[in-house]
Amino acid sequence: MQMTSADLLICGGKVVTPQSVVEANVAIKDGTIIAVGSDGAMPQARETLDASGLYVLPGAIDVHVHFRDPGYPHKEDFASGTAAAAFGGVTTVFDMPNTIPPAGTAEALAAKHRIAAEKAHVDFGLYGLLGEDTIAHVPALVAAGVIGFKLYMGNTFGRIPCPSTGAMLEAFEVVAPTGKRISLHAETNSIMERREARLRGAGRLDPLAHLASRPAVVAVEAVSRAALLAEWTGARIHILHISSAEELRPLREAKARGVDITGETCPHYIMLSSEDYARFAGTIRVNPPVREKRNQEPLWQALADGTIDLIATDHAPHSPEEKTRNDIWTVDCGFPGVETQMPLMLTEANAGRFGICDYVRWSAANPARIFGLYPRKGVVAPGSDADITVVDLARELTIEDAALQSRSKITPWNGRRVKGLPIHTLVRGRFVMRNRALLPHTRGWGRSVHAIQKMPPARVRNADGTMQAIVRLREHAA
Numbered sequence: 381m382q383m384t385s386a387d388l389l390i391c392g393g394k395v396v397t398p399q400s401v402v403e404a405n406v407a408i409k410d411g412t413i414i415a416v417g418s419d420g421a422m423p424q425a426r427e428t429l430d431a432s433g434l435y436v437l438p439g440a441i442d443v444h445v446h447f448r449d450p451g452y453p454h455k456e457d458f459a460s461g462t463a464a465a466a467f468g469g470v471t472t473v474f475d476m477p478n479t480i481p482p483a484g485t486a487e488a489l490a491a492k493h494r495i496a497a498e499k500a501h502v503d504f505g506l507y508g509l510l511g512e513d514t515i516a517h518v519p520a521l522v523a524a525g526v527i528g529f530k531l532y533m534g535n536t537f538g539r540i541p542c543p544s545t546g547a548m549l550e551a552f553e554v555v556a557p558t559g560k561r562i563s564l565h566a567e568t569n570s571i572m573e574r575r576e577a578r579l580r581g582a583g584r585l586d587p588l589a590h591l592a593s594r595p596a597v598v599a600v601e602a603v604s605r606a607a608l609l610a611e612w613t614g615a616r617i618h619i620l621h622i623s624s625a626e627e628l629r630p631l632r633e634a635k636a637r638g639v640d641i642t643g644e645t646c647p648h649y650i651m652l653s654s655e656d657y658a659r660f661a662g663t664i665r666v667n668p669p670v671r672e673k674r675n676q677e678p679l680w681q682a683l684a685d686g687t688i689d690l691i692a693t694d695h696a697p698h699s700p701e702e703k704t705r706n707d708i709w710t711v712d713c714g715f716p717g718v719e720t721q722m723p724l725m726l727t728e729a730n731a732g733r734f735g736i737c738d739y740v741r742w743s744a745a746n747p748a749r750i751f752g753l754y755p756r757k758g759v760v761a762p763g764s765d766a767d768i769t770v771v772d773l774a775r776e777l778t779i780e781d782a783a784l785q786s787r788s789k790i791t792p793w794n795g796r797r798v799k800g801l802p803i804h805t806l807v808r809g810r811f812v813m814r815n816r817a818l819l820p821h822t823r824g825w826g827r828s829v830h831a832i833q834k835m836p837p838a839r840v841r842n843a844d845g846t847m848q849a850i851v852r853l854r855e856h857a858a
């Protein structure tokens with residue numbers, strides 16, 4: 381039988397899907413996987429990569445990164461952020477809109493698309509900002525190619541104003557028919573503002589005061605309210621950075637009611653705890669905060685049972701100076717994570733906490749499904765983009781901040797021993813990292829994934845009330 385020849389054969393590795401680990405070769409042509417199978421089923425190829433002893437995973441899809449471009453080049457830009465992604469085995473990132481200017485208009489989004497297209501080493505999606513003042517821009521942002529929307533229910537870095545519940549309902553009504561998912565920073569601002577004022581008034585400046593200002597009820601209230609509004613309108617929502625055991629109840633209940641709601645957690649909520657504040661001081665400050673150790677097991681359990689759908693990082697780079705101030709209230713929130721997520725999670729897989737199939741479900745398949753990219757992305761299978769990370773589960777490393785690709789060389793992972801490293805990363809068939817080194821000339825290879833996104837129509841409900849009232853008012857005035 382005459383077979384078309386491939387550009388690259390990845391030979392002898394173990395191919396991981398959410399269902400199974402199979403010894404198989406992977407053939408790639410023109411950026412697409414054309415065959416997965418035994419030696420006899422493989423076409424000729426121009427190049428071969430020996431992956432014996434290694435695992436072949438779909439590249440991770442990190443739906444939550446802050447690459448700061450445009451606006452904060454000393455923290456990160458699209459080149460440094462996506463280089464960090466390539467090193468972390470991450471082949472697609474979704475960038476958050478709290479840049480300068482925020483990505484809340486079609487013009488700002490177009491400018492960011494140009495920046496990302498020029499600099500990105502990996503594929504990307506761009507969130508549009510859904511705020512009180514940007515609701516009117518939703519149709520233009522959708523036309524301009526957002527991957528989804530981000531709504532801040534609580535204040536965090538960038539001081540993006542938080543919409544009222546009224547504006548949120550309207551925003552959900554407007555977005556629901558578009559089918560796009562709304563990712564929520566689910567922390568209720570009014571609770572946090574009061575608590576922080578009280579703590580500051582009492583003279584608290586220590587790192588744990590940050591945790592005290594954002595108790596779990598902040599998230600429980602926000603998740604519950606967001607779920608209600610999503611249920612009312614049929615809007616799709618995604619709960620970002622789930623940090624507490626208590627949030628899981630409203631999330632589980634909403635899922636049981638059939639709300640189109642998904643959730644993520646990040647490595648720092650399942651691997652760090654309030655016991656680490658003394659050691660890392662301001663470095664560990666992040667929103668939502670790293671919480672008491674008792675939250676870790678319920679969060680792991682929620683990942684295992686599907687209440688939490690995926691792993692993301694909230695990669696939030698800042699400079700060492702911005703992270704090491706003595707007054708905790710002046711320390712910038714967040715730290716980089718896109719490069720360390722996979723090694724940290726593979727370390728836990730190695731320790732037997734979960735299987736490698738679970739990992740690819742959380743890191744690749746589920747993110748792709750939830751944001752309408754599956755099966756083009758998120759799986760190693762014929763017909764899919766050749767977004768692949770080749771992993772050595774036996775390879776160990778001590779994470780060192782100074783060695784990170786991110787411009788932000790400060791994390792609470794510094795000094796942590798990991799076992800399980802991405803060795804090669806391919807984006808649409810092209811090596812962007814090979815043998816733990818960034819490939820030259822891959823800057824600008826990354827592409828926006830919005831064009832391949834296919835969200836099924838949402839089940840819109842009650843979305844006529846407010847909007848029709850507005851339209852009637854306008855008609856009346858005319």
Ligand code: DOR
Pocket residue numbers: 446478536537538565665666667668694696697713714715
């Ligand atoms: O700690 C955080 N930092 N949490 C967020 O939600 C935003 C992020 C940032 O942009 O720095």
Ligand code: ZN
Pocket residue numbers: 444446476694696
């Ligand atoms: Zn974030």
